[in-house]
Amino acid sequence: MMKYILALDQGTTSSRAIVFDQDGSIVSAAQKEFRQIFPQSGLVEHDAQEIWSNQLGVAQEAITRAGLRATDIAAIGITNQRETVVIWERKSGRPIHNAIVWQDRRTALLCDQLRAQGLEALFVQKTGLLIDAYFSGTKARWLLDHVPGAREQAERGELALGTIDSWLVYNLTGGECHITDASNASRTLLFNIHTGEWDDELLRILEIPRSLLPEVRPSSEVYGETSPGLLGARIPIAGMAGDQQAATFGQACVEKGMAKNTYGTGCFMLLNTGGQAVPSQHKLLTTVAWTIRGRTDYALEGSIFVAGAVMQWLRDGLGIIRDSAEVEALAASVPDNGGVYLVPAFVGLGAPHWDSYARGSIHGLSRGSTRAHIARAALESVAYQTADVLQAMQQDAATPVRELRVDGGASRNDLLMQFQADVLGVPVVRPQVTETTALGAAYLAGLAVGYWESEQQIARQWREERRFEPRMGEDEREALLSQWRRAVQRSTAWERPDDQGATTQ
Numbered sequence: 001m002m003k004y005i006l007a008l009d010q011g012t013t014s015s016r017a018i019v020f021d022q023d024g025s026i027v028s029a030a031q032k033e034f035r036q037i038f039p040q041s042g043l044v045e046h047d048a049q050e051i052w053s054n055q056l057g058v059a060q061e062a063i064t065r066a067g068l069r070a071t072d073i074a075a076i077g078i079t080n081q082r083e084t085v086v087i088w089e090r091k092s093g094r095p096i097h098n099a100i101v102w103q104d105r106r107t108a109l110l111c112d113q114l115r116a117q118g119l120e121a122l123f124v125q126k127t128g129l130l131i132d133a134y135f136s137g138t139k140a141r142w143l144l145d146h147v148p149g150a151r152e153q154a155e156r157g158e159l160a161l162g163t164i165d166s167w168l169v170y171n172l173t174g175g176e177c178h179i180t181d182a183s184n185a186s187r188t189l190l191f192n193i194h195t196g197e198w199d200d201e202l203l204r205i206l207e208i209p210r211s212l213l214p215e216v217r218p219s220s221e222v223y224g225e226t227s228p229g230l231l232g233a234r235i236p237i238a239g240m241a242g243d244q245q246a247a248t249f250g251q252a253c254v255e256k257g258m259a260k261n262t263y264g265t266g267c268f269m270l271l272n273t274g275g276q277a278v279p280s281q282h283k284l285l286t287t288v289a290w291t292i293r294g295r296t297d298y299a300l301e302g303s304i305f306v307a308g309a310v311m312q313w314l315r316d317g318l319g320i321i322r323d324s325a326e327v328e329a330l331a332a333s334v335p336d337n338g339g340v341y342l343v344p345a346f347v348g349l350g351a352p353h354w355d356s357y358a359r360g361s362i363h364g365l366s367r368g369s370t371r372a373h374i375a376r377a378a379l380e381s382v383a384y385q386t387a388d389v390l391q392a393m394q395q396d397a398a399t400p401v402r403e404l405r406v407d408g409g410a411s412r413n414d415l416l417m418q419f420q421a422d423v424l425g426v427p428v429v430r431p432q433v434t435e436t437t438a439l440g441a442a443y444l445a446g447l448a449v450g451y452w453e454s455e456q457q458i459a460r461q462w463r464e465e466r467r468f469e470p471r472m473g474e475d476e477r478e479a480l481l482s483q484w485r486r487a488v489q490r491s492t493a494w495e496r497p498d499d500q501g502a503t504t505q
């Protein structure tokens, strides 16, 4: 009988579940948004219980929509927004606080202090990351320091800590598995990417008891089974990876030198560097891509915090579009940006700037500027940020990036993709299945249970939908990028440490 793979994709703004068949085609999908909690400027939280019930709901819905039963599912793969941290009570399964989301900047000051103590080189060398509020480690420390009684409970071994993958597996298995995979672990600031283990020295510096941490497992193997009451039968959980690593796998960037960029809430470019953890000289991250059959592959990553989210801001903050897709027509209604540049540093700037205190700004407004110019500037900002990251990547990697595979919600925008190819001077290639994050998680799970045989078989399933060739002249590209860089310069170091919830107390 025909079997299928179910992928659970827990993203920053919505939870998705997608059923895939053997060709890697989508059989059914379900998706649900959930609440974004913004307690104050720079702070972002999620309700972990809501994430769990929402994710379970869409999993049930996707199976039903496909007309399947749980017994038709050969395995489940999990992929997730990374770095976001939950701490919960082992006994009750109750979170002790809202999850602190990757975009949250509350530990910026603590990060400043760690850097001032000269610790950055140690963290870079061991974890491949920079000291930044983006990563899980300082967020976990904040929870232990601020939730009443948490540190004492942690010392008594009563608490569990995890990124969203851990939280989902814990709940899916009825509390049996407290695990994470190496790709998610590599985003915490607590994991040594060279030894593949939690690092005691870093745990000591960040004052995080080891007893809190999940066991680190490969990205593709059978970890356990779902509790029978949840989906109607026990289903093996067999794949797990952070969403950007999963998208890299789903894009079949399985060979050294292949790169993808995912345009979701943020934008994340990953370049496969094979079995070698390449250190960055240009403030990119060195990260675990995946661990499969005892082999770890690494990637260089450029993380951009706000990409598709800038369209949501045009919709919800400015009210100049009704949904994100409308930005394309509005931006196309003017021939160019009319000199307007928008820097969407709403939660600071990620790679290659790493400025927690930058904030959003619009430059170059004149009497002739219209909402269409602002929409165009917003759209272009995604492409410029990506160009900054690609430039850093080309400098770090020995070989030039020949083409960029793209995916994620905003990659559906043809104007953006053409402009992206233009400002990069590199072809941008969109696959037929743009749900590559979920597909990557499905592939990882399917490989573990023999549903697919090998990475080579998976790579053969990748199909191009459209290729955007660069058409812009060198002079125009340079002029646009140079104005953009001036605008970025003026957005940096805007907020002061005391203005936000940044605290070490």
Ligand SMILES: Nc1ncnc2c1ncn2[C@@H]1O[C@H](COP(=O)(O)OP(=O)(O)O)[C@@H](O)[C@H]1O
Pocket (backbone or CB within 6 Å): 011, 012, 013, 014, 263, 264, 265, 266, 307, 308, 309, 310, 311, 312, 324, 325, 326, 327, 328, 408, 409, 410, 411, 412, 413
């Ligand atoms: N046609 C479009 N043009 C530009 N942005 C878009 C378009 N469609 C969706 N988006 C943006 O893509 C994002 C959603 O993409 P998705 O891959 O689902 O993100 P995530 O996994 O981060 O939740 C939203 O921020 C939305 O504004």
Ligand SMILES: O=P(O)(O)OC[C@H](O)CO
Pocket (backbone or CB within 6 Å): 010, 011, 012, 013, 080, 081, 082, 083, 102, 242, 243, 244, 264, 265, 266, 303
């Ligand atoms: O949920 P996404 O797609 O915005 O991805 C979030 C990233 O994993 C954050 O590092």
